[in-house]
Amino acid sequence: MNTEKQTDDKLTIEIIEIEENIAIKWIGKSTNRKPGNFLTPILSNALTNGNDGKKEVILDFRELEYMNSSTISPIIKFLHNAKSGNHRILVKYKKLLKWQELNFSALNIFQTPDKRIQIIGE
Amino acid sequence: MEKLILDVEPHWENIERARNETAQFLLSHKISDDIANAIIMVCSELIENAVKYGYFKEKEATISVNIELFKKYILVEVRNSIKDAKNQHFKKLDKTIQWIRGYQNPLEAYTMKIKEVAKKDLFDEESGLGLIRVAYEGESILDFYLENINIVAVSAIRHFNIN
Numbered sequence: 001m002n003t004e005k006q007t008d009d010k011l012t013i014e015i016i017e018i019e020e021n022i023a024i025k026w027i028g029k030s031t032n033r034k035p036g037n038f039l040t041p042i043l044s045n046a047l048t049n050g051n052d053g054k055k056e057v058i059l060d061f062r063e064l065e066y067m068n069s070s071t072i073s074p075i076i077k078f079l080h081n082a083k084s085g086n087h088r089i090l091v092k093y094k095k096l097l098k099w100q101e102l103n104f105s106a107l108n109i110f111q112t113p114d115k116r117i118q119i120i121g122e
Numbered sequence: 123m124e125k126l127i128l129d130v131e132p133h134w135e136n137i138e139r140a141r142n143e144t145a146q147f148l149l150s151h152k153i154s155d156d157i158a159n160a161i162i163m164v165c166s167e168l169i170e171n172a173v174k175y176g177y178f179k180e181k182e183a184t185i186s187v188n189i190e191l192f193k194k195y196i197l198v199e200v201r202n203s204i205k206d207a208k209n210q211h212f213k214k215l216d217k218t219i220q221w222i223r224g225y226q227n228p229l230e231a232y233t234m235k236i237k238e239v240a241k242k243d244l245f246d247e248e249s250g251l252g253l254i255r256v257a258y259e260g261e262s263i264l265d266f267y268l269e270n271i272n273i274v275a276v277s278a279i280r281h282f283n284i285n
Contacts, residue, residue, distance in 0.1 A: 010138075031166075033134050033174075034247050044244070066141075066159075069167055073239055073249035080240035098156040099163065102259045106232055 008038040030071040053086040079110035095121030128187040168200040175211035176202035228258035
């Protein structure tokens with residue numbers, strides 16, 4: 001198991017990689033003016049390390065307290081890129097938080113019929 | 123009617139304090155968590171736009187934020203100076219709000235915007251999602267007006283009883 005934590009101001013990204021998957025947990029608040037500078041390399045690496053579907057990449061937003069609209073952009077591009085390959089992606093969010101429900105359910109357009117890409121409110 | 127007025131210096135690091143003060147204000151007026159989170163987001167997105175696209179020539183220039191609680195709705199208004207109405211950012215504001223208004227369901231507009239963002243270059247920082255997020259996630263009606271030739275006020279109204 002490999003564990004890594006990266007922090008950018010109020011946002012911490014915790015990455016845990018095991019044989020079956022790479023779990024990327026978002027903790028805190030993402031409020032920077034250009035969050036893509038921090039997030040895009042992390043998300044790109046996750047897709048690379050997910051090895052075109054051999055490992056599932058899990059994005060866990062349940063401990064994310066707030067994100068600005070600039071944060072949504074790299075997430076959208078990540079899902080778009082994942083959809084065009086064979087990557088397996090699971091997005092988890094907290095359904096009871098209305099702001100998360102509204103944000104992440106809107107990303108259902110990236111879900112695939114074969115559940116290769118799933119977006120699930122828990 | 124209850125009101126919160128903030129003067130925010132146009133620097134990114136001041137936006138968090140505005141979010142916190144908004145949160146405290148809403149909590150003190152027993153606004154539900156869901157609505158409070160929406161209003162904090164609305165306020166934050168409008169201030170972010172003001173910081174990014176405003177024109178602050180004088181040292182003391184600030185962004186003026188006004189949050190008012192009415193019986194049936196909450197009004198958020200953010201005012202800031204701009205260079206002039208011919209400025210490209212102001213024209214884009216006008217165009218974007220008109221575009222959002224063209225959709226009966228803000229989710230449709232938000233989905234269109236997501237698809238547009240998805241095709242942009244990985245490191246293209248411009249998302250253009252802020253205002254549509256205010257309309258969709260914030261469940262707010264957007265408007266704007268020019269107070270003088272160089273002050274713009276952007277408002278968002280969130281009604282309490284949304285189905």
